[in-house]
Amino acid sequence: MAQQTTIWKITSLLLGLGLLAMIMYGCPSQTGMLDTREAAQKVYVAPGEYDEYYAFFSGGYSGQLSVWGLPSARMFRNIPVFSQDPESGYGYSEETKPLLMTSYGFIPWDDSHHPDFSHTDGMPDGRWIFINGNNTPRVARIDLTTFETVEILELPNTGGNHASTFVTENTEYIIGATRFSIPYEMDKDVSIDSYKENFDGSLSFIAVDPESGEMSMDFQIIMPPYHYDLGRAGKGPSADWAFFTTYNTEQAHTLLEIYASEFDKDYVVAVNWRKAQEYVREGRARTVPAKYYHNLKDKNTGIAVSTVHDEVLLLDPKDAPDMIYFMPTPKSPHGVDIDPTGEYIVAGGKLATVIPVHSFSRMLEAIGNEAFEEVINGIPVLEYEATIIGEVENPGLGPLHTEFDGDGNAYTSVYISSEIVKWSLETFEVTDRIDAYYSIGHLMITGGDTPNPDRKYMVGLTKTARDRFLPTGPKQLHPAQLYDISGDRMELLLDFPTIGEPHYAQAIRADIIKPNVKQIYDLDDNNHPHAVKRPRDARVERDGDVVRVYMTNIRSHFTPDNIEGIRVGDTVYFHLTNIEQDWDMVHGFAIKGANSGEVLIAPGETKTIVWHPQRTGIYPFYCTAFCSALHQEMQGYVRVSAADSNVPLTWRTGDE
Amino acid sequence: MKKSTRLGLILAALLLIPAYFTPIWTIKLTAPQYPDGLGMYIWMNDITGHERHDIRNINILNHYVGMKEIDPDLVGTLDIMPWVVGGLITLAVVAALVGKIWLAWVWIVLFVVAGTAGMVDFYMWGYDYGHDLNPRAAIKVPDMSYQPPLIGRKTLLNITATSWPYWGTLWIGLSLAAGTAVTVRESFFGKK
Ligand SMILES: [Cu+2]
Numbered sequence: 001m002a003q004q005t006t007i008w009k010i011t012s013l014l015l016g017l018g019l020l021a022m023i024m025y026g027c028p029s030q031t032g033m034l035d036t037r038e039a040a041q042k043v044y045v046a047p048g049e050y051d052e053y054y055a056f057f058s059g060g061y062s063g064q065l066s067v068w069g070l071p072s073a074r075m076f077r078n079i080p081v082f083s084q085d086p087e088s089g090y091g092y093s094e095e096t097k098p099l100l101m102t103s104y105g106f107i108p109w110d111d112s113h114h115p116d117f118s119h120t121d122g123m124p125d126g127r128w129i130f131i132n133g134n135n136t137p138r139v140a141r142i143d144l145t146t147f148e149t150v151e152i153l154e155l156p157n158t159g160g161n162h163a164s165t166f167v168t169e170n171t172e173y174i175i176g177a178t179r180f181s182i183p184y185e186m187d188k189d190v191s192i193d194s195y196k197e198n199f200d201g202s203l204s205f206i207a208v209d210p211e212s213g214e215m216s217m218d219f220q221i222i223m224p225p226y227h228y229d230l231g232r233a234g235k236g237p238s239a240d241w242a243f244f245t246t247y248n249t250e251q252a253h254t255l256l257e258i259y260a261s262e263f264d265k266d267y268v269v270a271v272n273w274r275k276a277q278e279y280v281r282e283g284r285a286r287t288v289p290a291k292y293y294h295n296l297k298d299k300n301t302g303i304a305v306s307t308v309h310d311e312v313l314l315l316d317p318k319d320a321p322d323m324i325y326f327m328p329t330p331k332s333p334h335g336v337d338i339d340p341t342g343e344y345i346v347a348g349g350k351l352a353t354v355i356p357v358h359s360f361s362r363m364l365e366a367i368g369n370e371a372f373e374e375v376i377n378g379i380p381v382l383e384y385e386a387t388i389i390g391e392v393e394n395p396g397l398g399p400l401h402t403e404f405d406g407d408g409n410a411y412t413s414v415y416i417s418s419e420i421v422k423w424s425l426e427t428f429e430v431t432d433r434i435d436a437y438y439s440i441g442h443l444m445i446t447g448g449d450t451p452n453p454d455r456k457y458m459v460g461l462t463k464t465a466r467d468r469f470l471p472t473g474p475k476q477l478h479p480a481q482l483y484d485i486s487g488d489r490m491e492l493l494l495d496f497p498t499i500g501e502p503h504y505a506q507a508i509r510a511d512i513i514k515p516n517v518k519q520i521y522d523l524d525d526n527n528h529p530h531a532v533k534r535p536r537d538a539r540v541e542r543d544g545d546v547v548r549v550y551m552t553n554i555r556s557h558f559t560p561d562n563i564e565g566i567r568v569g570d571t572v573y574f575h576l577t578n579i580e581q582d583w584d585m586v587h588g589f590a591i592k593g594a595n596s597g598e599v600l601i602a603p604g605e606t607k608t609i610v611w612h613p614q615r616t617g618i619y620p621f622y623c624t625a626f627c628s629a630l631h632q633e634m635q636g637y638v639r640v641s642a643a644d645s646n647v648p649l650t651w652r653t654g655d656e
Numbered sequence: 657m658k659k660s661t662r663l664g665l666i667l668a669a670l671l672l673i674p675a676y677f678t679p680i681w682t683i684k685l686t687a688p689q690y691p692d693g694l695g696m697y698i699w700m701n702d703i704t705g706h707e708r709h710d711i712r713n714i715n716i717l718n719h720y721v722g723m724k725e726i727d728p729d730l731v732g733t734l735d736i737m738p739w740v741v742g743g744l745i746t747l748a749v750v751a752a753l754v755g756k757i758w759l760a761w762v763w764i765v766l767f768v769v770a771g772t773a774g775m776v777d778f779y780m781w782g783y784d785y786g787h788d789l790n791p792r793a794a795i796k797v798p799d800m801s802y803q804p805p806l807i808g809r810k811t812l813l814n815i816t817a818t819s820w821p822y823w824g825t826l827w828i829g830l831s832l833a834a835g836t837a838v839t840v841r842e843s844f845f846g847k848k
Contacts, residue, residue: 520709555716556794580716581709629720630794 034484034491042484043494045072050514053446053507055459056115056129057480059083060501063110065131065142070446070457070507073482073496081140081149082110082133089599090149094573094608095297095528098304102136102154103291111135113162113503114230118171118213122235122451126512128213130165130174137161139174139206141213145518150297150304153215155204156290156312157184163231164204169239173273174215176204177228177244181251184222184314186289195253199225202314203244205273214296219280219313221271221324224377225251227260228269230335230401235451236342238360240274243345247332260332261351265384267326268336268347270363275323276315284320285313300527302605318378325367326376328384329356335401335442339410340451344389344425346410348400355392355399355412357428363387390428395421400441401504403448405455405485411448413440413460420460420483422490434490437481439463444505445485454509458483458490461502468495478502519583521604528606530575535559540651547572547649552579553587553601555628557653558621561636565649568613568642574621577606588624591638598624613640657755657842664838665760669748671831672741676700680824681778683804685714687815696726697822698778700737703728721813722793723785723802733777740770741828748835760839767832779806 034042045051051069054076059065063083067076084091084100091100091108100108110133117124129142137155142148155161160179167174183190184200191198201223207216227248234241249266252259279285290312297304317324327345333356335348345358366386373381398416405411408425418439422432440460447453460481468479477497484491523533532538532550538559541548547570552559566572578587578601590598591611599607613619623634641647679697684706686693694714695706703726705711715725728734744767751759786803789796797813804810804817811817 580713582713582716633794 034493039484039491039493043071043073043482045069045074050510052510053457054510054513055444055505055507057461057498057500057502057505058112058115058131059499060113060478060503061111062500063112063133064500065112065115065129066499066502067147069510070459071482071493073480073494075499077147078499079142079147079149081131081142082107082112082138082152084108084597086597087600089597089607089609092597092609093599094610095303095606098306099149099152099295099297101293101295101306102138103156103293103308104136107136109135110138112140112500114165115504115506116165116167116174117506117508118208119167119169120171122169122239124447124450124506124508124512125171126508126516129506130167132161132164132176134160134162134179137176137178139165139176139215141215143213144513145516147517148297151213151215152293152295153206153217154292154294155206156217156292156309157182157186157220157288158202158204161204163228163244166231166233166242167208168233168242168273169235171208171210173218173233173242174206174208175231175233175242175244175273176206177231178202178223179227179229181225181227181248186291192253195225196251199251199253201226201228201246203228203242203269203271205242205276216294217292217309217312219276219285219315221276221315221317221320223269223317224249224379226266229333232336232338232449234342234360235338235340238338238342238345240272241360242271242273243336243338244269244271245329245333245336245347246326247334247350263331265328265330266332267381268329268333268345268358269379270325270327270345272323276320279315279320279323280313285315287311288314300525302521302526302528316378321378322367324379325363326379326381327358327363327387328373328381329358330354334399337402337404337449339404339425340406340453342451344410346402346412348402348412350398350400350415352399353395353397355395355402355423356388357390357392357425358387359389362389392421392423392428392430394430395423396433401443403443403445403458404453405445405448406453407455411443411445411458411485411490413443415439415441415463418462420458420490422485432489434483434492436460436462437468437479437495438466442502442504444507446507449506455486456484457493457507458485459505459507461498461505463501465497469497480505519603520581521602523579523581523604526577526604526606528575528577530573530608531577531606532575533577533579535579535653538651538653540565540649542649545570549574549651551576551589553577553589553623553634554579555585556623556630556634558589558623558634558636559653560651561653563636563651564639564641565647566613566638566640567645567647568616568640570613572611572613572638573608574611575606575608576601578603580604585627586625587627587634589621590624591621592619600625613638616640616642657752657757657760661757661760661838661842662752662755664834665748665752665763668763668831668835668838669745669752671827671834672745672748675741675824675827675831676738678823678827679704680822680828681819682706682822683817683819685815685817687717699734700741700824701734703731703734717815718802720793720795721797721800721802722790722795724788724790726785731781733774733781737774740774744770744831748831757839757842760835760842764832764836764839767835771828771832775806782806 053070055068080090115131118128137158141151159182162179164176203221207218226246229245231244248260330352333347334350371386396414396417402412465476482494580603619638681698684695
């Protein structure tokens with residue numbers, strides 16, 4: 001009898017808990033997988049045919065940016081950005097090493113999170129894609145005619161550039177922000193316990209030259225010492241504004257998982273960047289010391305050049321009224337995403353039980369009515385009730401990022417409950433949900449962050465594969481899922497491994513980029529100071545201990561390919577010019593014992609690798625790319641003699 | 657000479673002018689790695705690629721079997737042809753002005769001789785190009801030569817070569833046809 005009662009009690013308790021879970025987090029998601037054959041047809045791109053979209057996935061801790069086709073999910077290329085790439089010689093060749101220079105020296109790695117295209121009238125124009133480096137704060141520009149990193153700008157006085165890159169409507173600015181507040185003052189040495197007095201946040205506004213794409217640090221805004229997580233530029237009516245999320249408004253500096261999760265609300269920051277720009281032009285910004293690198297690949301020579309800057313313009317909200325506001329937002333929000341109309345500001349309340357939606361027009365009204373709760377460091381805090389327009393109930397646990405389909409639907413990734421929820425921007429009610437495999441971070445809809453989305457595909461970027469693929473040991477690649485969102489229900493099409501850890505991705509219709517993609521570098525435009533364009537100009541020159549080898553590559557030989565007169569202790573520069581002008585006809589170069597990588601040289605390009613021979617002997621070098629039928633014969637020898645030898649400097653290819 | 661014959665000869669002279677501005681012949685090479693093909697145009701005075709770098713790329717491929725480089729500067733015929741055609745234009749105009757029908761016949765004969773010589777020269781060039789191979793070439797296929805077809809299609813190892821007259825040939829043909837037609841009419845059907 002007593003036992004029965006106990007069982008009954010336990011059963012009701014479990015039922016009750018189940019119900020509570022349902023109420024809090026909604027019904028469990030469904031798989032929503034199409035009939036296999038139908039799904040396969042939707043992603044099948046026949047041999048020789050092209051994908052409809054280019055997609056760019058950030059590499060996360062690989063520091064790279066991978067390029068994919070949608071819907072096939074075939075990877076085309078992995079572009080090195082912040083990380084040395086032994087495959088291509090990026091970061092190893094003399095031409096590319098300066099791109100990785102920072103005020104902390106040569107840093108051959110970073111953590112790349114959020115790519116964003118250059119925009120014209122709010123739409124991606126396919127000229128450049130930008131991506132942030134989170135660790136040693138940087139922003140890179142990749143040229144979409146060559147798919148190569150051409151510029152990297154360091155952000156001064158910033159502790160982790162995470163809320164970046166997000167680009168304004170006509171690429172006026174790329175935004176950035178400090179993720180981890182640190183003392184704004186350069187190299188300031190203080191006790192960590194003095195966080196509240198000495199630490200600051202900062203927001204960065206990087207200008208982009210509309211013609212050349214060249215980036216410059218236009219100005220920064222000093223902020224309270226919160227953590228600034230993600231951002232977005234506004235659209236349409238809100239185009240002059242940029243939005244950032246904050247967490248750790250508690251201002252904790254240790255055990256953040258507990259101490260930074262105490263408050264019910266943190267803030268969404270709204271910055272009128274147009275007004276900020278006016279203030280800066282009026283001279284309201286202070287010039288403060290800073291140290292940061294600007295690395296730019298020269299178009300004529302192909303050589304990246306570093307410039308060091310020693311000051312930056314800093315705007316204090318106390319000197320800049322009506323420019324910046326806080327909107328209270330539950331709770332440690334992650335993403336802040338603007339719907340296609342520019343009216344709704346959706347925050348991913350990471351630890352919240354609802355998805356809060358602010359209204360841009362209500363925000364303007366609240367500012368007009370001065371509906372302020374308080375003012376922090378010159379920044380008015382708007383009343384929550386004055387800006388909020390909806391709270392989406394039952395969004396699952398851990399909502400992060402939202403994108404849109406242009407038909408009044410929003411799609412939010414939900415990390416802890418590992419699903420995507422679709423909800424209505426009219427009713428703020430969940431209308432569909434689907435599983436993610438597993439633990440989704442960002443999601444990306446084709447055009448889903450633009451004023452004019454393509455309601456076609458959605459990619460979920462998930463954090464752990466577990467049992468999804470054939471196992472590869474304790475570490476596995478991060479997966480992604482492709483969904484069809486053209487119908488009423490979200491449908492899973494494909495599940496595939498990616499490279500690095502994609503945090504966010506961007507997609508663009510292939511026809512915007514494809515016609516502009518270069519097939520070769522024009523040899524006539526190669527103004528590299530050490531280029532040789534004809535084999536008869538190939539030569540070796542010695543200047544003290546520095547030896548320069550001016551070498552041509554063409555199928556299937558190097559000129560010169562026999563070199564004598566190199567001595568132990570020399571610094572030998574191999575300047576390799578690929579004098580081919582045929583698409584994809586790439587040559588490589590590697591020499592035994594070189595303490596770096598190989599270099600790959602595209603048609604028409606000149607690349608340089610340094611070699612410090614340390615022992616006498618004969619050193620073979622060869623073409624690392626299988627360029628032709630006689631590829632295996634594409635090789636040569638360097639003779640290295642003792643430091644005091646007088647073997648004359650000679651070079652040749654063949655008998656002439 | 658009748659006025660219409662004179663005008664016909666002037667027309668024949670004028671029809672040769674566009675032949676300076678368009679290729680006379682085209683050769684296209686396709687291979688598995690070159691689905692869109694590489695190609696060259698034969699002009700009266702030049703050889704150019706279908707695309708900017710095609711000649712360079714054809715030369716790179718050809719060197720493996722020991723073929724000589726295509727260098728328009730080394731093809732003597734290309735220096736002579738513009739003058740030969742210029743001579744034919746002048747002669748047609750002179751014949752029309754002087755009005756002597758025998759001059760028109762001289763023009764026809766010279767035209768046919770020059771045209772035949774041009775085709776023979778083109779064939780010889782193709783023959784030499786395809787047969788005179790560097791004995792130290794990396795790839796040697798016994799009994800294989802690489803002469804492109806004068807006209808039509810031919811498979812040369814992994815490459816399919818097609819060779820056809822181009823617009824310049826049409827203008828040349830029209831010129832010859834126009835000049836011949838009025839000359840023949842004046843000579844044999846002139847009594848009206
Ligand atoms: Cu090679």
